[in-house]
Structure formats: C-alpha cells, structure tokens
Amino acid sequence: MAPIRFEEVTKHTTADDCWVVIGNKVYNMTSFLSDHPGGPQIIIKNAGKDVTKLFEATHPAGTLEKYLPKECYQGDLDMSSVPDSVKQEQKKEEDEEKARRAMIPPLGQCLNLDDFEAAGHQAMSPEAWAYYSSAADDEHTLRENRNVFERIWFRPRILRNVKNVDCSTRLLGFPSSLPIYITATALGRLGHPDGELNLTRAAARTGVIQMIPTLSSCSFDEIVQERKDGKPLQFFQLYVNSDRNVVLDMLRRAEEADVKAIFVTVDAPQLGRREKDMRMHFGGEASNVQGSNVEKRDEGAARAISTFIDPSLDWEDLLFITRNTRLPVLLKGVQAWEDVVQAREMGLAGVVLSNHGGRQLNFAPSSMEVLEESVHELKKRNLFPSKNFQLFVDGGFRRGTDVLKAVALGATAVGIGRPFLYAYSAYGSDGVVRALNLLRDEIEMDMRLLGARTLEEVVPEMLDLRALHARGAVARL
Numbered sequence: 001m002a003p004i005r006f007e008e009v010t011k012h013t014t015a016d017d018c019w020v021v022i023g024n025k026v027y028n029m030t031s032f033l034s035d036h037p038g039g040p041q042i043i044i045k046n047a048g049k050d051v052t053k054l055f056e057a058t059h060p061a062g063t064l065e066k067y068l069p070k071e072c073y074q075g076d077l078d079m080s081s082v083p084d085s086v087k088q089e090q091k092k093e094e095d096e097e098k099a100r101r102a103m104i105p106p107l108g109q110c111l112n113l114d115d116f117e118a119a120g121h122q123a124m125s126p127e128a129w130a131y132y133s134s135a136a137d138d139e140h141t142l143r144e145n146r147n148v149f150e151r152i153w154f155r156p157r158i159l160r161n162v163k164n165v166d167c168s169t170r171l172l173g174f175p176s177s178l179p180i181y182i183t184a185t186a187l188g189r190l191g192h193p194d195g196e197l198n199l200t201r202a203a204a205r206t207g208v209i210q211m212i213p214t215l216s217s218c219s220f221d222e223i224v225q226e227r228k229d230g231k232p233l234q235f236f237q238l239y240v241n242s243d244r245n246v247v248l249d250m251l252r253r254a255e256e257a258d259v260k261a262i263f264v265t266v267d268a269p270q271l272g273r274r275e276k277d278m279r280m281h282f283g284g285e286a287s288n289v290q291g292s293n294v295e296k297r298d299e300g301a302a303r304a305i306s307t308f309i310d311p312s313l314d315w316e317d318l319l320f321i322t323r324n325t326r327l328p329v330l331l332k333g334v335q336a337w338e339d340v341v342q343a344r345e346m347g348l349a350g351v352v353l354s355n356h357g358g359r360q361l362n363f364a365p366s367s368m369e370v371l372e373e374s375v376h377e378l379k380k381r382n383l384f385p386s387k388n389f390q391l392f393v394d395g396g397f398r399r400g401t402d403v404l405k406a407v408a409l410g411a412t413a414v415g416i417g418r419p420f421l422y423a424y425s426a427y428g429s430d431g432v433v434r435a436l437n438l439l440r441d442e443i444e445m446d447m448r449l450l451g452a453r454t455l456e457e458v459v460p461e462m463l464d465l466r467a468l469h470a471r472g473a474v475a476r477l
Contacts (some may be wrong), residue, residue, distance in 0.1 A: 003078035006086070013048040015040065019074065021050040022064065026074040035067075050077075050086070053093075057128075057189045060219030097125070107427050107434055112442075113398045113419040116435055120191065120422025128190035130279070132421055135358035136272035141366075142358030144471070145396025148366040151467040152405050157451030165447045166454050167440065168207075171413050172261050172328055172349060172390060174233050177207030178440055179407050179455055182432075183352075183394050183415030184237035184263070184332075189217035191425030196223055198424035202432030203232035206440075211263060211415065214239040214250070224257040235261045237332060239268070240317060242310040251325045262325060263352060264318065267333025269311035272360040318346065330392070335364050340374040340391075344383050350390035352415060357395055367393040368406065372468060375410040384410065400442025404450065407458045 004026045012019035018029045020043065029047075033040035046054065104122050109115070121129055135142035169179045182203055188195030195217040203210040210232050212223050224234065236254045241247055254262060310317075322329045328349035334340055335355055343351050353371050355364040371393055378384030384391075393406050394415030403414045416439075423431035452458045 001075045003081075004075045005078045005081035006083065007081065009077070010048040015044050018044060018047040020046060020048070021052065021077050022055050023052050024077045024079065026077055027064075027068065027072045028074050029072060032068060032072055050082075056217075058187050058217060060217060061222060062219060100124075104426050107431060110423075110427075110431070110434060110438075112438060113423075113435060116419055116423040116426065116431060119426035119431075123426040124191055128425070130277045131187065131190060131274075132185075132418060132425075134274035134276035135362075136274060136360055137362035139358060139362070141355055141362050141364050142396075144366050145355070145358055146398070148368045148396070148468070149399075149402050149405060151470055152368065153464040153467075154401075154405075154450060155462050155464055156449055157462065160451040160453070162448040162451060162453055164453065165444050167443045167447060169413060169455050171209055171392075174209065174260055175207075176209050176233075176413065178436070178443065179403055179411075179413045180397075180436070180439060181209040181211060181235070181392075181413055181415055182420055183417040184211040184213035184216075184265075185417040185421055186213055186215040187217050188213075188421065191421055192428060194218075194424075194428065197226050198429040198432055199420060200226040200232060200234075201429040202420070202424070202436065203234075204228060205429075205433050206436045207232075208436060209233045209235060209260075211235040211237050212259070213237050214265075220253060220257070224259070230258075234259050235263055237263045237265060238321075239265050240310050240313050240321070242312070244320065247321070248324055251321070251327075255325065255327060259327065261328040261330060261349065262321070263330050263332040264321060265309075265332045266313065267335065267354065267356050267360050268309055269313065271309075272356070272362070274359060315342070315346070318348070322348070330390075333360075335361075335370055337370060337374040337377045340370075341377055341381065341383070344378060344386075344389050349388070350392060350412075352392040352394060353411075354394045354415070357417060367395045368409065369469060371406065371409045371411055372465065400439055400444075400446045403439070403443055404446055404452075404458050405463065407455055408460055408463050410460070 009019050020027055029043050101123055104119050168177050182199050197218055199210050200223055212234055236259045330350040331343050332352040333354050334351040340351055353367040375384055390412040391410055392413055393411045397414045397416050406414050420432045423435045450462055
C-alpha cells in the first residue's frame with residue numbers, strides 16, 4: 001500500500017467523507033462517526049487534519065485497535081508531503097510549550113497546594129487549563145467550595161501530650177497514611193504525557209489510595225499494571241453506561257484487578273455548562289447525553305466524555321450493581337442528607353458528598369454543609385457512626401485545616417483531585433508526592449495545635465459551626 005500524501009487527506013473534510021491522521025496513519029472515519037462515544041462533531045471538526053496530539057490526550061492506549069474497524073485504516077502518511085506550514089504550526093506549539101515550562105518555578109518553591117495550581121497553569125496549554133479549572137455557569141459553587149472553610153473555626157484544646165501524632169486511618173477497612181485519597185478526574189494526559197500514571201506512582205510512594213476514573217486518558221489496565229508490590233490500593237469510579245453489559249464487564253475487570261471498592265458517580269445525568277472550557281472550542285458540538293438534538297450546548301473537552309453516561313440511572317439500577325459485584329458500592333456525588341439516609345438504608349457501603357468540584361449544578365451546596373446535615377440526620381435515626389457506612393467528601397480541599405474540619409464533622413477521608421493534576425502537569429509524579437507530603441506536614445502540625453494525637457481525637461467539639469450556613473452573608477453571632 002503506497003503512502004498517502006497529506007494533500008489527499010485534506011480533501012476529506014465532511015460528514016460524508018471524513019479522514020484524519022493519527023500517529024502518522026490515515027483513517028477514514030466516515031462509517032465510524034455515528035458510533036463514536038464522544039459524538040461525531042469532534043471528528044468532523046478536525047477532519048482532514050493530524051489529530052494525534054488531541055487523540056492521545058483524550059484516549060487510552062489501544063483505543064483504535066479496540067473500537068475502530070480495521071477497514072477504516074487507509075494507509076501510512078507520506079511524511080515528506082506534510083506542508084511546511086503544518087510543520088511550522090507544530091513547531092510553534094512545541095516552542096510555546098517549552099517557553100511555558102521554562103517559567104515553572106523549582107519544585108521546592110511550592111509551599112502549598114495553591115502554589116501547585118499556579119505552576120500547573122503555567123505548564124498547561126490554554127485548552128488543558130480551561131478543561132481542568134472550569135466550573136458550571138458563573139462558578140458560584142466552585143467558589144463556595146473554598147469559601148465554606150472560612151465559616152468554620154476551631155476550638156483548640158491545650159495542655160495535651162501531642163509529642164507524637166498519628167494521622168493514619170482506614171478507608172472501608174483499608175489502610176491509608178492520611179485521611180486523604182486521590183479522587184477520580186478525567187483526561188489526565190491533557191496535562192502530562194504519563195497522565196494518571198503519575199497519580200498511581202505518587203500514591204504508592206505516599207501510602208494513600210488512588211481512585212481510578214472511568215474516563216482516564218490512560219487505560220484501566222495501564223493504571224492497575226503500574227502498581228508495584230500491590231501498591232497503591234485502588235478504588236474505581238464508575239460512570240454507568242446505558243449498555244448494562246458494559247457495566248458488568250467493568251465490574252468484572254475491577255474485581256479481577258483487585259480493586260477494593262466501586263464508587264458510582266450519581267451527579268452527572270448531564271454534564272454541566274462549563275463556559276471557560278466551551279470558549280476554547282476543544283471538543284466540537286453539543287453534548288447529546290440526554291439523547292436529544294441540543295446544539296452547541298457544550299463545546300469544550302467535556303464533550304468528548306459525555307455520552308458515556310446514562311441519564312436514566314436511578315435507585316433500582318444501584319441494586320443491579322450491588323447484586324452483580326462482591327465489592328463495596330458507594331455513591332459519589334450526593335448533595336442532600338435525604339439521599340444519604342436512603343443510601344444507608346439500602347445497605348450501601350457509603351457515600352461521597354460532592355458537587356463534582358462545582359462543575360455540574362451551579363448553586364449546589366458545599367460538601368461540608370451537606371456533611372454536617374447528614375451526620376445530624378443519621379444520628380437522629382441511630383445510623384451513625386457505623387463501621388458499615390462511611391462518609392467521604394470532596395470539593396475545594398486545599399489545606400490540612402480543611403481536611404481536619406471534615407474529619408471533625410464525621411468524614412472518614414477527603415478526596416482531592418485538581419491540585420494533584422496541577423502538580424503532575426508541572427512536575428510529574430514528584431510534584432504529587434510533594435503536594436501530599438506538604439498536606440501531611442500541615443495535618444500533623446494542625447493536630448498538635450488542636451490538641452489531638454489521633455484522628456479519633458479530632459471531634460465536633462473542636463469546631464465553631466455558628467457561621468457554617470451563612471453562605472456569603474455576614475454571620476450574626
């Protein structure tokens with residue numbers, strides 16, 4: 001088969017005749033458009049182009065071999081035919097990335113998680129930054145996730161022997177060096193070529209648990225095979241596909257890979273409107289997750305993942321999942337105490353109180369408010385504390401004090417996502433290790449200053465919650 005010249009590729013740019021270049025190979029995507037999980041528009045928008053960089057950032061290895069029919073392959077690209085203008089554009093992008101990365105401060109200058117955010121912003125492409133940092137609509141919930149901690153103050157105890165403190169704990173019975181786990185985030189290779197593998201390596205080095213995303217850039221197999229000597233322990237975050245056979249296959253693979261628990265995401269029947277991401281035009285046309293012909297609703301990177309999610313998911317489907325796995329099942333994305341109580345009464349292993357990092361419903365409550373309400377209502381029903389039902393939280397946690405406030409309210413552990421993405425985007429796995437170690441140092445120091453030697457001694461009586469529900473208003477104390 002003779003190599004295909006680039007000018008021939010550029011002639012095939014419509015929905016009826018759609019070619020792309022991936023990894024110096026030419027593919028006719030026309031017959032695959034309707035089957036593409038991310039919808040046809042992202043492919044049509046990039047028809048006639050080399051999409052290698054975009055493809056590798058958003059798809060696990062082996063995707064082409066697994067999903068694309070062999071007849072779509074047209075032949076290898078004649079590299080000598082690539083125009084100078086295309087080569088110059090590619091070189092310009094490479095030079096811009098080198099220039100950005102040359103400005104990243106040394107790792108040792110990062111003293112807290114906000115420093116990693118600044119470094120990550122510097123390291124990333126504008127498209128990657130827009131995807132990772134964006135939130136719903138006017139981003140009130142994103143800001144509230146941080147603001148809520150300013151309305152919770154401590155009541156430290158004194159004259160306790162805090163020479164030795166221990167911030168280790170157990171999540172669902174599994175050991176963790178910190179009351180922190182690395183929560184699931186999508187499209188990890190947008191920030192670094194090794195993507196989620198950076199998180200696996202850092203979790204192993206620091207003794208925390210990693211939650212594997214359904215929509216990772218690295219494949220599930222790549223991530224679990226990165227473990228060394230059984231480390232790190234791993235959970236799996238599950239987006240429920242409308243094809244239940246796909247769900248059963250994912251559950252089976254998780255069990256075979258010795259994953260410890262399934263976290264079912266329940267706050268994304270439709271992806272939120274993330275306008276910062278949309279303005280980058282990363283992903284083409286509108287999400288069709290609801291099965292309707294809504295045009296131009298979300299033109300960002302989120303477009304590429306939306307159709308993996310079943311909007312018809314309900315409580316009955318959860319019973320289908322629990323009956324088809326031996327692993328503990330938890331709900332991720334619970335935002336009201338009533339649903340926490342129902343999950344407990346159904347016999348689930350726990351919940352993650354979360355508003356998806358502020359990326360879904362604007363004006364959704366912070367996880368800290370829902371945590372306080374949920375513990376109160378569970379205690380009224382004699383359902384908390386319980387070794388069979390644990391509360392986790394995520395969204396906006398940046399300091400050791402944030403983590404300890406959640407623990408004092410009754411959370412077993414806190415999920416952190418974006419800061420670790422920023423850390424590895426700038427520094428690889430070493431950045432994530434430093435971020436976790438900085439949090440460890442903060443937590444140990446804060447425990448001493450609170451008068452707590454273990455996490456069990458971090459109790460509700462150490463908190464002043466009078467302003468918790470003020471939400472932007474001046475608290476009247």
